[in-house]
Amino acid sequence: MTTTPVMLLSRVPLHRWTALAVLTVCGFAAQPVSAQETLPGRVTNAAVMGAPARAATLEDPQERAALPEFKVIPAAKPEELTPAAVVDMAQFARWTRSHGDNGARRYSTLKQITRENVKSLEMAWTYHSKDIRTDVRAETGNLECTPIIVDGVMYGPTPGRAIVAGDAATGVERWRLQMERPARLRPQDEPAYRGLVYWPGDSQNAPRILFGCGDWIFAVDPKTGSSLPAFGDGGRAAIPTGAVADGAIFKHVYATTGKVGDAYGYDVRTGKMLWRFKSQSEEFPSTSGGNGWSGLSLDDHRGIAFLALGNPSPTMVGIDRPGDNLFSNCVVALDVMTGKRLWHFQTVAHDLWDLDVVAQPNLVTILREGRLVDAVTGLSKGGTLLLLDRVSGKPIFPFRLRRAPVSTLPGERTAPYQPDPEMPEQISPMEFNPADITDRTPEARDFVSKVAQFSNYGFYPPHAEGKPTLFIGSRGGAEWSGAAVDVPTGRLYVTSNRWVSKITVIGNDERGRDPKYPPSAGEKHYEVHCAACHGPTRTGLGLAPPLIALGGRLTDADVLALLATGRATMPPNTLLNADEKKELLDFLFRRNQPPARSAREGDREYGFDGFKFLVDHEGYPGIKPPWGLLNCFDLNTGKALWRVPLGELEELTKQGVPITGSQNLGGATVTAGGLVFVAGTQDERLRAFDADTGKELWYAKLPFAGTAAPAVYEVDGRQFVVITATGGGRVGGASGPGDAYVAFALKR
Numbered sequence: 001m002t003t004t005p006v007m008l009l010s011r012v013p014l015h016r017w018t019a020l021a022v023l024t025v026c027g028f029a030a031q032p033v034s035a036q037e038t039l040p041g042r043v044t045n046a047a048v049m050g051a052p053a054r055a056a057t058l059e060d061p062q063e064r065a066a067l068p069e070f071k072v073i074p075a076a077k078p079e080e081l082t083p084a085a086v087v088d089m090a091q092f093a094r095w096t097r098s099h100g101d102n103g104a105r106r107y108s109t110l111k112q113i114t115r116e117n118v119k120s121l122e123m124a125w126t127y128h129s130k131d132i133r134t135d136v137r138a139e140t141g142n143l144e145c146t147p148i149i150v151d152g153v154m155y156g157p158t159p160g161r162a163i164v165a166g167d168a169a170t171g172v173e174r175w176r177l178q179m180e181r182p183a184r185l186r187p188q189d190e191p192a193y194r195g196l197v198y199w200p201g202d203s204q205n206a207p208r209i210l211f212g213c214g215d216w217i218f219a220v221d222p223k224t225g226s227s228l229p230a231f232g233d234g235g236r237a238a239i240p241t242g243a244v245a246d247g248a249i250f251k252h253v254y255a256t257t258g259k260v261g262d263a264y265g266y267d268v269r270t271g272k273m274l275w276r277f278k279s280q281s282e283e284f285p286s287t288s289g290g291n292g293w294s295g296l297s298l299d300d301h302r303g304i305a306f307l308a309l310g311n312p313s314p315t316m317v318g319i320d321r322p323g324d325n326l327f328s329n330c331v332v333a334l335d336v337m338t339g340k341r342l343w344h345f346q347t348v349a350h351d352l353w354d355l356d357v358v359a360q361p362n363l364v365t366i367l368r369e370g371r372l373v374d375a376v377t378g379l380s381k382g383g384t385l386l387l388l389d390r391v392s393g394k395p396i397f398p399f400r401l402r403r404a405p406v407s408t409l410p411g412e413r414t415a416p417y418q419p420d421p422e423m424p425e426q427i428s429p430m431e432f433n434p435a436d437i438t439d440r441t442p443e444a445r446d447f448v449s450k451v452a453q454f455s456n457y458g459f460y461p462p463h464a465e466g467k468p469t470l471f472i473g474s475r476g477g478a479e480w481s482g483a484a485v486d487v488p489t490g491r492l493y494v495t496s497n498r499w500v501s502k503i504t505v506i507g508n509d510e511r512g513r514d515p516k517y518p519p520s521a522g523e524k525h526y527e528v529h530c531a532a533c534h535g536p537t538r539t540g541l542g543l544a545p546p547l548i549a550l551g552g553r554l555t556d557a558d559v560l561a562l563l564a565t566g567r568a569t570m571p572p573n574t575l576l577n578a579d580e581k582k583e584l585l586d587f588l589f590r591r592n593q594p595p596a597r598s599a600r601e602g603d604r605e606y607g608f609d610g611f612k613f614l615v616d617h618e619g620y621p622g623i624k625p626p627w628g629l630l631n632c633f634d635l636n637t638g639k640a641l642w643r644v645p646l647g648e649l650e651e652l653t654k655q656g657v658p659i660t661g662s663q664n665l666g667g668a669t670v671t672a673g674g675l676v677f678v679a680g681t682q683d684e685r686l687r688a689f690d691a692d693t694g695k696e697l698w699y700a701k702l703p704f705a706g707t708a709a710p711a712v713y714e715v716d717g718r719q720f721v722v723i724t725a726t727g728g729g730r731v732g733g734a735s736g737p738g739d740a741y742v743a744f745a746l747k748r
Contacts, residue, residue, distance in 0.1 A: 065403075068403065072400050073400075076394035080392060083374070085302070087487065088300075089487070092108055092109040093714070095713045096149075097198070098148060098708075098711075099146070102250070103297050103362065104295075104359075104360040104482065106667070106668070107485055107669075107671070107672075111674075113721070114674060118688045121688070121698055121744045122744065122746070122747050124743045126703065126741070126742045127166055127172075127742075129739040131158050131162065132160070133159055143193075143726045144707055144724075145196065146710070149711060152167065152716075157196075158176075158739065160739075161179045163177045163211065163225065168713060168722075177225040179191045179213055190213070194480065195245055196209055197209070197210050197246050197247055197254075199249050205268075206221065215238060217237045217254070217271070219236070219271065220235065236271070239264060241259060241292070242260055243256065243258070245292070246295060248297060249268055250300060250303055250336045253274060253336055254266045254268040255334075256295075257292025257295055258292045259293050261291050263276070263292055263296065274339070289310065290325075290326070290327040291310040291311075292309060293310060294359050295308060295359075297363055298336060299374075302391065305336040306376050307331065308378065308379075309330045309331075309357060310357065311329060311354050315608070316354065316608040317352070317505055318350050318352055319412050324350050325350055326344065328351060329355060329357055330347070331357055331376065331388065331393075333393060342391075343392065343393030347378065347380050347384050348380070348419065348460075349415035349417070350414060357378050358479060358480055362485050364492065366396070374389075374391075376390045377635075380478060381473050381477045383428035383472065383478070384419050387424050397423035398423070400422055402459060404417060405459070405460070406462065407462035409463055409465055414460075423638035424633060424638035428476060428477050428498055430460065431471065431472070432500050432623075437622065438616055438623055440620060444618065444622075448614065448616050451540070454546060455469065463608070465505055465510075465606070466547075466549030468502050468546065475497050475613060476499055479496070479665050479667075486670045488672075491670075492633040495664050495666065495667055496628070497629075497665075500614035500623055501614070503611070504539050505607070505608045506539075506609055510538075510596070511607070512596065520586070521583040522584045522588070523593075525583060529576065533570070538588075620652075625659075625661055626646075627661045627663065628647045630646040630668060631643045632676075642693065646678065647685075648661075648662065648685075662682040665731050666678060669709050676691050679707075679710065680731060684701060684706070685700065686700050686721075686723050686742075702723065702742055703735060703738055703742065704740055705725065705726075705727040706725050707725065707726050707728075707731065711723075721743065722741055722742065722744075723743075725740040726739060726740065
C-alpha cells in the first residue's frame with residue numbers, strides 16, 4: 001500500500017509530527033557531532049529537517065526504490081588504525097570479573113587441561129545453594145552470572161537472592177549475604193544478575209566485591225560479606241536506571257550501565273557518582289531506549305569504556321519514536337574518567353525487530369597490513385559482527401548498507417538503509433528464506449509452509465498490521481552471553497541461535513477482550529466455528545490466515561460471501577443464521593465489543609502480540625538445522641573458520657536425525673590449552689571443543705542446564721573449570737530450575 005502524506009498526517013498527533021523536525025543522524029561518527037551534521041556513508045534524516053512532507057514521502061515505495069541499492073561506510077585506512085598496546089598477559093591467569101577481564105575476553109592462559117588430556121576431566125565438586133525459588137517464573141529464578149574467583153575463593157549469586165563465597169577448591173560455603181526481597185521482582189532485582197567484579201583496594205581502602213541489585217550498586221567485604229559503610233549510603237550507591245550487568249574498574253572509577261538506559265561512573269572508594277552518560281540524549285533528541293542491559297568493556301591502556309546498547313522502546317513499533325533512535329543498537333565509546341562520548345557506531349537504525357547490540361564488546365588485537373592493531377567488536381541479535389578501530393570507531397572492513405523496504409503501517413517511517421555487511425562474515429543472516437523451511441518430516445514442512453504463506457518476510461521486513469512477520473533475530477544471532485577471544489590469535493568464539501521470530505503487530509483496538517467483561521455473542525460464535533483454524537486470538541495457527549485488522553482487507557459482504565461458499569480448505573458455514581452471522585461480523589470487525597485488554601486512555605495505537613517463534617506442529621524450530629551453533633571467526637581476515645552444531649536433542653538423534661544443535665544461552669570461554677568450554681544448551685551438558693577445528697572432545701552431564709559462561713581458575717596448582725548450573729530460564733532443560741555450581745578438574 002502506498003501511503004500518502006495526508007494519510008500519515010491523519011494518523012499522527014501534531015506533537016509527534018513536529019518531532020520529525022528534529023530527527024537525528026545515526027550510524028558511524030568518528031568525532032563528536034551535532035544532530036545537524038551528516039555522517040559519512042550513512043543516509044540520515046538530517047537533510048529533511050523542517051520538511052515534514054519530504055520525510056513522509058520516504059515511505060513511498062517508488063521513491064525508496066529510486067535510492068541506490070547499497071551504501072558503504074568506508075573502512076579505516078591502514079595508516080589510521082590504532083597500533084596495538086602491550087597487553088598484560090598475567091591478568092588472564094585470574095578470573096576477577098564475570099567476563100574474565102575488563103576487555104570481556106573470557107580467555108585463560110592456564111593450560112594444564114589440554115586437547116590431549118581433557119577426556120580425563122572429572123567433577124571436582126558441586127555446590128548446592130539450597131534456595132531454589134518456587135514463587136517466581138522459571139525465567140526469573142535462574143542465574144545468568146559467571147562467578148569470580150579471588151585468592152582461592154569463589155563468589156557468585158544464588159537463585160534465592162543471596163551472594164555467597166565458597167572455597168574454590170572444595171565448593172564449601174564460607175559466607176552468605178541474603179538480599180532483601182522487594183515487593184515486586186524484576187530481573188534487575190536479582191543480585192549480580194549478569195555479573196560481579198573484584199577490586200583489590202589501595203593503601204587507604206579495603207578490597208571489595210561490587211555488584212548490582214535492583215536500583216543499587218553494592219560493595220561488600222570479600223572476607224566476610226559485610227557491607228562497606230563508607231561506600232555510598234551504608235554500602236550501596238543508587239543507580240537511577242537499574243542495575244543488571246557487571247561493571248569494570250579503571251583506576252578509581254567503577255563504570256557500569258543501567259538496565260533501562262544510560263551509563264555511569266562511580267568512585268569505587270566512596271560510591272559517589274562521578275558522571276552519567278544519557279543514552280536518551282538531549283544532543284540527539286529522537287533517541288528512545290538505548291537500554292544498557294548488555295553491559296560494557298574497558299580498555300585499561302587508554303581509559304576507554306565501550307558500551308553495548310540495546311533496541312529502542314517501544315519494541316517492534318516505532319511510530320512514537322521517529323528518526324534513527326540513537327544511541328539504540330550502538331557501540332558507544334566513552335572516556336571512562338569523565339563519561340564524555342568519544343564515538344559511536346549504530347548497526348540497525350530505527351529498530352523494529354529487537355536486534356540489540358547484545359553483549360559486552362570484546363577487545364581484540366588483530367593483524368592488518370602486516371602490523372598489530374587494536375580493535376573492538378559489536379555483536380548483534382540480527383547476526384551482525386562489527387569490528388571497529390578502538391580509538392576512532394571506524395570500521396576495520398568496509399561496512400555495507402542495503403536499501404530497506406518501506407512500511408505499510410500508517411505513521412511508521414522505516415530507515416532507508418540497514419546493515420548488509422560482507423566482512424566480517426555475519427554470525428547468521430537476519431532474513432528468513434522459505435527455502436530454509438524445515439524438512440524434518442513432511443507434516444512439519446507442510447505446517448510451517450502454511451504459516452509462511454500467510455506471513456511477511458524479507459530483508460528487514462517492516463511489520464504489517466495483523467500479519468505475522470518472520471525474521472531471525474529476537475532469539476537469533478548472538479545473545480547476551482557474548483563471545484570469547486583467543487588473545488594471541490585474534491580468534492573470536494561466539495555461540496548463536498537460529499530461531500525464527502514470528503511477530504504480529506496489532507492495533508490496540510484489536511487486542512483480546514478485557515477478561516473482566518463477558519464475551520460477546522460474536523466472540524462465542526468465533527470460538528465454536530473459527531478459532532480451530534484461525535486461532536483463539538485471530539492471529540492464525542498455520543492452517544488459515546490471521547484475521548487481525550480484517551477491516552483493512554475485506555468488507556462485510558466479502559466475509560458473508562466466504563461464509564456462504566467457503567474457500568480452499570474452509571468449508572461453507574451452514575450452521576449460523578443471518579443474525580448470528582451479523583454478530584460474528586461485529587466481532588471480526590471489532591464493532592460493539594467489550595473493551596480490549598489494553599484499551600486505556602493514553603495507550604499507543606499499536607502494539608505486538610508478544611515474542612513468538614516459527615515452530616512446526618510438534619514445537620521444533622520451523623527451519624532446517626542447525627538451530628544452535630558455536631562459531632569461530634578469524635578476525636584478522638573477517639572469515640568464519642568453522643561452525644558446529646551446539647546442543648543435542650536426544651529424542652531426535654534416537655530417530656536417526658543428525659545433531660541439530662539446540663537453543664543455547666550461556667556463552668563460551670577459551671583457554672591456552674587449545675580448548676573452548678561452553679554450556680548453555682537444553683541437553684544440560686558442559687562441553688569442550690578443539691579451538692582449532694571445532695571438534696567436540698569431551699562433555700559432562702550437569703545436574704541442571706548451564707546458564708552462563710564457564711570460569712577458569714587455578715588453586716594450589718590445579719586448574720578448574722566451573723559452570724553456573726541453575727537450569728530453567730529460556731533454555732530450560734529436563735531437570736528444570738536448579739541451584740548448583742559445578743567444578744571440573746583433571747583426575748588426581
